[in-house]
Amino acid sequence: MPGLTPANTAAAPDCFLELTGPSLHLSDTDARGELTDEVHNPFGQSFKRWITRDAAGAHVHLLYAQGSEFVRFDLAPRGERIRMRRSATVTLEEATTLLLGPVLGQVLRLRNVTCLHANAVAVNGRAILLAGHTGAGKSSTTVMLARMGCPVVTDDIAALVEETGGLHVLPGLPRLRLRADLVARYWTPAALEPVWPGRETLPDKRFLSLDRAGLAAAMHPLPIAAVYLLGPRDPGRTLPRVVPLHAATGLLALLPHTYARWALDQAGEAREFAVLGRLAASVPVRQLERPDGLDTLTATCELLLQDAAGLVS
Template sequence: MRHVFSVRIGPVGFRVGSDWRAPVAALRTLYAGYPTPDDGIADYNVRLSATRPWRRFIRPSVAIAGDYMLPDAAPLPLAHGLLAAEMAMNLQLALGERRFLLLHAATVERGGEAIVLTGESGAGKSTLAALLAARGWRLMGDEFALVDPETGLVHAFPRLVSLKNAAIAVVRAALPAARFGPLMAGTPKGDIRHLVPDDTAVAAMQVPARAVRLVFPRFGFAAERRTVGAGEAFVRLTQASTNYVALGERGFAAMTRFVRETPAMALDYPDADAAIAAIEAEG
């Protein structure tokens, strides 16, 4: 492909090819401090190509493709090319990953102990992870926690943190010195702006951690905490994992071990400060 960018995020190497310069230039800037894949060999290939040959020039439209694809993935306008790249990279893991059990979760770590925050879109995973990073926690990722079935440890996947809508201003205020990507307005998920993980997060991204707390946050409710039993955590995590079924017995063993060893709580919160205080009190 015309423009190529290779990067390693945590244990995962990507090779991104693009018909256009812009998405690759944006990735190059934002992932400047990241290494390249080990030995130059990527785990996954991502392709950003025109939906039709002429759509490279006229109303350019980016099709999301790669080693693993969804047949009905909607293309994005070139102005949202960076989002397309991030979505395509996530999709490779979501559909193709078989080494790690994937949990759709944000993870932060302090003193070797990790807190895993899981929930549906809008629960506040990315926002809380960014705010905790502002308070000195190591950001391990805002999208996927990678659980190693052999060790039970969580591996980091600190890609760009995807902030949406009102969260953008909240995190900008908390992290005035941080680097951010361009504001992409009016995407299918609303306004999106990416936060670049800090140097600590990138420097330590090869270091896994033991999960000590699993949190199910829910934004927009009166403050409430509730202990979640291993059975409920198991069921909710199977729904929050894209590859639990594909891993078969290994997935079941990794998941049951994870919920047995990691105490879980449901956390309803009316605003970010309340959530941060509750999480830090537990962690």
């Protein structure tokens, strides 16, 4: 499948993917069950999430659609099996983009893995998390830090796990998803794979392979050194600033950046709150205030690295 390489391991797989032929019609994908989410964006796309229940537990269904085109994913209760179906005009590459991003992110949540909507880079062998909502500039900040020599740990979804020495972040796919105008500052956009090929109504984003771009990628879980929260850019600000947060404030600031929190039951929410509480109590949580514009990105990243150097030395 696009974006995946064969695993060099004899370990038994813990997730099975079933692909069906592109033969269904959108009318066959009506949500029959408990509708938990329905979103429409300005680009004519829609997203539905619903749940059906049987003796095995709660099955999650995800539907991404644009007009009569769609991709549907059906997830078993623990994410141990995924069925993917798509309409005839949706390519396997497009469907795989969804699978390797938000769908597998939801599988992690079904397995009670705490995830933040965050990127991460490595500084002196420890992970620096960059948390923020969509459009906050996580990927643009990450690519600049990567150009400054920081290995990339993950893009968009930071999965947290308990290991010796505290909370660690798992490495993601060795690629970044970037706006074409940012790519054009350093690379030739036409040489990079578009996220949505042929979709002129969608934002022009490109996949940047870290290896092909000569950028480093972290290959193993790394202990977390700090979390930087990327809020809205301030057009009236001329210089970036790092604002430390107290542990309790940091915990409250982290909560809006959890990923797919809808998947948690009451016990899961309690577990996640405890994990984030340990994170906020054990590592610094900072607010990163930034000017607007790509021309200020270098200064922002230089300040971030200067601040982080005192945490990982």
